[in-house]
Amino acid sequence: QAKQAGRNTFRFFTPAMDARAQARSRLADELAGALEGEEFHLVFQPLVDLKTGEVTAAETLLRWHNRYLGVVSPEQFVPLAEELGLIRPIGEWLLMAACHEALRWQSLGLGDIGVAVNISPRQFQQGDILQIIERALSESGLEPRLLTIEITEGLLLTNSEEVIAKLESIRALGVTLSVDDFGTGYSSLSYLKTLPVDVLKIDRSFIADMLDNLDDATLVDAIIAMGHSMRLEVVAEGIETEDQLVYLAEHGCNSGQGYHFSPPLSPGRFRDFVLSRSSSNASSPSQVFDSC
Ligand code: C2E
Ligand code: MG
Ligand code: MG
Numbered sequence: 001q002a003k004q005a006g007r008n009t010f011r012f013f014t015p016a017m018d019a020r021a022q023a024r025s026r027l028a029d030e031l032a033g034a035l036e037g038e039e040f041h042l043v044f045q046p047l048v049d050l051k052t053g054e055v056t057a058a059e060t061l062l063r064w065h066n067r068y069l070g071v072v073s074p075e076q077f078v079p080l081a082e083e084l085g086l087i088r089p090i091g092e093w094l095l096m097a098a099c100h101e102a103l104r105w106q107s108l109g110l111g112d113i114g115v116a117v118n119i120s121p122r123q124f125q126q127g128d129i130l131q132i133i134e135r136a137l138s139e140s141g142l143e144p145r146l147l148t149i150e151i152t153e154g155l156l157l158t159n160s161e162e163v164i165a166k167l168e169s170i171r172a173l174g175v176t177l178s179v180d181d182f183g184t185g186y187s188s189l190s191y192l193k194t195l196p197v198d199v200l201k202i203d204r205s206f207i208a209d210m211l212d213n214l215d216d217a218t219l220v221d222a223i224i225a226m227g228h229s230m231r232l233e234v235v236a237e238g239i240e241t242e243d244q245l246v247y248l249a250e251h252g253c254n255s256g257q258g259y260h261f262s263p264p265l266s267p268g269r270f271r272d273f274v275l276s277r278s279s280s281n282a283s284s285p286s287q288v289f290d291s292c
């Protein structure tokens, strides 16, 4: 068993403790009971093939709804969960739930819809992520090719042999590896060639500015071209407008995700989205560039 930093954390309170620390400590107390209290749920955001307009996959995004705190953003609670040693059980639950949902899409006949799950660098480096992924696949019965693990560029930059070996064993299961928020780190594109990854997901900050900022457009073009020369699939995140979609499609970007297609949806609404989308495509292939 890996050491779980922070598992035996304790806090003590003094009158001088400031409001921010108190708020954080409150957040931590509530977070500790959140999994058991079934306060987490998953939403799914469609990934669309930019050539055909079909939904090919969904990214699983975690939501925490607490009765006192309301809806808390993953950007706030994931780092805290990591510090408190809670990310492992949360991640385990999430992987299992995501695989089960993807299996359901298959049994409902929605087609080969893949599912992507975010794994933070700390989560990845904490112990037995490989076993957790293996178990989620075998217990759900989901085909490994339908699961994508999203890691960040920062993880690759640690350049540790241990990380690379782990990525290789995850990929050996048949799982797809995607580099999330790509372009925000400092990896040289050629360095990627040596890494066991399959997909580059261009960070939404570049997509947001590429039509007004020549530097961003140049970078997006370069990522697409280099990605393809390395046989990687290129995905754009944060597509919000038709113009962005057209630009990316014309420049050969493979798939996209963003509010232009759909925000993250509840499981039920995601299934409806796929159904409505595949029937409208069947009747009119020219609807590729329609928003939802
Ligand atoms: P991410 O993996 O880059 O996820 C994409 C984020 O962009 C999501 O925010 C999504 O709702 C948002 N987004 C999608 N389309 C658009 C768009 O068109 N415009 C804009 N402005 N935003 C868009 P969310 O769900 O708040 O997640 C934020 C981050 O939290 C994620 O970034 C990911 O790093 C992390 N996260 C979310 N769920 C999990 C999880 O289950 N595990 C871990 N480790 N991290 C997670
Ligand atoms: Mg992601
Ligand atoms: Mg992302």
Ligand code: MG
Residues within 6 Å of the ligand: 181, 203, 204
């Ligand atoms: Mg992002």
